[in-house]
Amino acid sequence: MTSLTAIRTLPRRASGAVGVAVPLAIAAGFLIPLVVTSPFQLQIYTLAVLNAAAVAPLVLSLGYTGLLNLSHGTFYGLGAYTTAILVTDHGWPFEAAALAAAVVAGLGGGLLSLASARVRGDYFVLVSLGLTIAMAQLLANLPDLTRGREGFFGIPQLDLFGLSFSEPVTGFYLCLALLAVLYLFLHRVISGFLGRTMLVVRYDDVAARSMGIRPLAVRATAMVVGSALVGVAGSFLVATVQFISPADFGFDASFMLSLYVIIGGMASLPGAVAVAVVFTLLNEQFRGISDYSVGLVGLAVLVAVFIRGKVLRDLFHSWRAHQEGRATDA
């Protein structure tokens, strides 16, 4: 393989490697509590896994249908708040509350997807941004329901099928199991007919219609499924942290989740999951230099764009052509 070919095929080979490594890493993750006993490390791994579980469903709407949805963090919050309210104030079991969270968040996603029938591109981004800001205000200013800006406190210890989220090891296993289930489900969806249909809608609406595909229905499906799944992830967050506040689900949260998908390669489920885990771990490792964290994320976006946009390959190609031209002249 020549060096030029190696550079040209680097993104594809890297993508293939990540595609194999991430499922293996998820499976290997079940061994982590056997070697890591520190509560600090388990807490970080649990949060990293939860972040990955929250990011994964966004691949459907952002990656596969091309809707730049800046409300994903809001649906995460809707799921979290639904669970917190139901288990704390109404005594629901966690399993039922998690299902309700999926329904509420899915409905929210469905409503937002209706906007995609009227507006596209930048305007859809603005609509989703508006929803995120409005929902953050609502969560902060409905104290009787949400405990207001100071956050939702008093959430009891929760368990799922007899396994307690409050125990660091079982809590980690439950969150990792959620990630594994979501990953398998989403992988099945995007590898199948629905995934290919979403990609057609993303690239060409007209072509999709000519093939009998209804773009709005496809986008709505992606939004509803993605939102419902992140709502369940929100339930797991509540069970793990036992405290949430509106600030956790504002614009920053949605923005970062979208960036993870973009850096991971847009329509790459393993890429998004890997980036979410890596960034969460790095954020903890480099808490002392968190002043620069936003800059590092920006740098990662630039690198991702350079690689995905084939900028590096083209630069290398030009340089190589220039060198060959000089050699011929000589």
Added chain:
Amino acid sequence: MRLCNKRPGVLAAIAAATSLVLAGCAGGADTAGTVEEIRILVAAPLTGDSAETGKDLVDGAKLAADYLNEQGGVRSGPLKGRKFAVESADDQLKTEAATTIAARFASDDNLFALTGFLTSGQAQAAGVVLQKYKLPAVVSFASADFLTTEADNLVVVSASVANFARVAGTFAATELGAKSAGTIAGDYSFLDSYYKGLQESLTKGGAQIASKQSYPDGTADFSTMVTSLAKADPDVVMSGAFQADAGKIAAQVRRAGVDKPFVDFLGEGWGKTFADSVGSVLTQGDYYQMDPANVFPEPGSLLETMDKRFLAAYGKNIPTAAMHSFDSVLTVGAAIEAGATSKTDLLQYVTKATGQGLLGQIAFTTELTPKQRFGTMSKLTGPGPRDRELAASYVMNADGTVTPAK
């Protein structure tokens, strides 16, 4: 063949993942220190909009550690002679970060105590994690009532926020002679506790709330609320707004022709942000600020000494946040001198701890709240942070009563 081509990439990815896991495992190593030291971890926002207050929290804790070490460190008890050291962790004002910092504290045997926290939400989130390991935290600045009612492992150094409002209400009714008050505050759940204290103290002083206005977070135009408030013609206007909002509200109140005293009951502390928002109407009418501390120290007092040292070290008078973290470290020190030997038994000695702090005596109830704290009302005389004169000072008691200070 395809698998062969992929193998180096797969191996590289697995190696990268493994290195991350190993890097994660090594995360606590940076906290290693000598066992001879009492290491105190301060959680504070060191980046973002609240970074200045976060730095004040850390600096106050460092000042306290230096102060204790100058006296020989721990002066009595099983750990006599040990010195104090302070570490900081950026909590980014995020719940997630608060939980990992709490977990780090639980994991690291070299850390003796966890303190700091600017907001009650973060303190509560950290408390939930610490509860699993039966460990406490000494909460420096946050003081929502639910920290006491919902957790039994959080020592709250600040007075109850209901008492903040009691100080302002008592002052308005007794010193200003108000019979009616118009209140305006953000529509936040934690203000329920404030209003409870305000209502009680006003009623006790023979006054009542004539107009109660609230606004959602993010409001910029307060004219509707100000108009309603002006119609009630109260004797005082009482603000439960953060200083940026309070300044705008004060400006709009004055422009509406209401020149009655403008009295703060939030106790956040007004500074440059308030003065900038008020603008030129600062000279129109009187403004009274509530501080949950004695901000007019007597000559030779511990507070005056530390104020001078803080000024010399950091170029400004000691802010309220730093006073709270200072007293948090002193609380840990006093608990050790009372007999605590590790972070697991710190909580049981907190109620036995005694000493003199910047906020008042170091003495806690069985509810893990301070027995007494100072509260002062001061009148603004200019836009600078020290342009004010003492109007009244009070003692805030744990039983919910407020009495004039001697």
